[in-house]
Amino acid sequence: MPTRLHFDEADYLNCRFAHSALWETQAAAHMLKRPDRQAYQRPWLLRTRREAAAIDLTPLWLLMPQRGVTPGWLSPPPATPAAAFEDEIAQVRATDPLSARADALRSLKATPHALAAARDRGWLRDPAVMLREVSDALERIWTRLIEPEWPRMRALLEADIAFRTRRLAEHGLGGLLPEISTHCSWRAGTLTVQDHAEHERRLGGHGLVLMPSVFIWPHVIGTFEAPWQPALVYPARGIAGLWAEPAAPAVTTLTRLLGRGRAAILASLDVPATTTVLARRLDLAPSSVSSHLTVLREAGLLTARRHGRQVLYARTGLGDALTTGS
Structure with missing residues (x-):
């Protein structure tokens, strides 16, 4: 099923690159739940298996259905090219609880046992509990699993951005986007991304944030729904040799x-x-x-x-x- 992102003149001027420590943190949690995403991460998984086993990932996994959307507030697109994790997690903790509850319900309903577990944890009655438990889990993953390796990961992400920026200068946006992934195609100002959801969005002058990721392989995520900044998250170049x-x-x-x-x-x-x-x-x-x-x-x-x-x-x-x- 395709996601279609429609550009107008102002959108071309507002496209930018960014990477996000918070995104990589939640994406690592998602990858730990999905063996089909772990092919390039096995050396890292072996090194961190004890630390990962000691972290309760349930609060995050409940909001990560295999078929369905993950709440946007869990890892919103970064406002700056390289936001600090501390600033990003503070934004998650400051999410309005009622808004977070409404967004989380769509994810929970995609998996019946997740909805039942959320009720048992009191999330629907008091969504502030949900925000606290999810934020605490993200901080533990960052501190124990991601932060020790962040210089290496960040270097890879920044190298990808440097490469893509050169390609953008050489071939323009319409030439760059199909290069990012075989899931992406470009025609007449519309980016089409083949993924598990059918979605359509006019960017409305907001442009597109292009975000390389260590942990998203083999997938590409084509948008964040309003009110979030539109974004394209794709596998970074060089992940096969990252942990070697x-x-x-x-x-x-x-x-x-x-x-x-x-x-x-x-x-x-x-x-x-x-x-x-x-x-x-x-x-x-x-x-x-x-x-x-x-x-x-x-x-x-x-x-x-x-x-x-x-x-x-x-x-x-x-x-x-x-x-x-x-």
């Missing part, structure tokens, strides 16, 4: 040429990353990584691109050729 740890540096031609530290950094940049992510990934001091990055960049093996307060390093064509031996 680099192999221990071997005595190779690259190592002999560049030195062990620089060779390890260059080899680990299959996906663009920040100094902090590289230091953690390779167990090196940030100052050493920074020094190596400067040398590699001056040698023409890396590029640096600022995204917000972060600087992402990526291999150049020469860097790729040296790394792969091609």
Whole structure:
């Protein structure tokens, strides 16, 4: 069933990219409920299985039907390009309880046992209880499962945004959107997204927020219903290698040429990353990584691109050729 988003002239001017710590937190909870979404996340699942088992995910899972919508207030589209989790969770906690109850009922009714469980928990009688329990669960997932890995995840999301921004400049919005996913098509100012819901919305000058996600694969979400900002959430590029740890540096031609530290950094940049992510990934001091990055960049093996307060390093064509031996 398709979702159709209709653009007018003002919408083209108001499209933007963003990523959201809160979105990734709730999407991780959804992924934990759905084995069919876990193919690329198994290394992370193995590392975090004890922490995940200790978290009661029931409050979130009740609002995440397999066939049906999840309440918009659970993870609203971010108002800024890279909102802090603390600000986003504060917005969830500040949701009007009666509005939250009405929105939650649509999700609960999609699964009879979920509606019964919500009644048993007192959610329908006192929706403030629901907001508190759901917000507390989100905070626990963030603190125990997401925040320790957030630098790595954020680097991947920002690398996707940098890539998509270049593609937007090269091909325009009508060329970019079908590239994002095979579920997306574009014709005459209308974006069509194949998903589990039939929905139609005129963007009305609000534009579209394009949001890469680590945990949404293999799906794409095509809209948030009013009053939420229209958004397209799609799988980020490079998730297949996100959790892979680099192999221990071997005595190779690259190592002999560049030195062990620089060779390890260059080899680990299959996906663009920040100094902090590289230091953690390779167990090196940030100052050493920074020094190596400067040398590699001056040698023409890396590029640096600022995204917000972060600087992402990526291999150049020469860097790729040296790394792969091609």
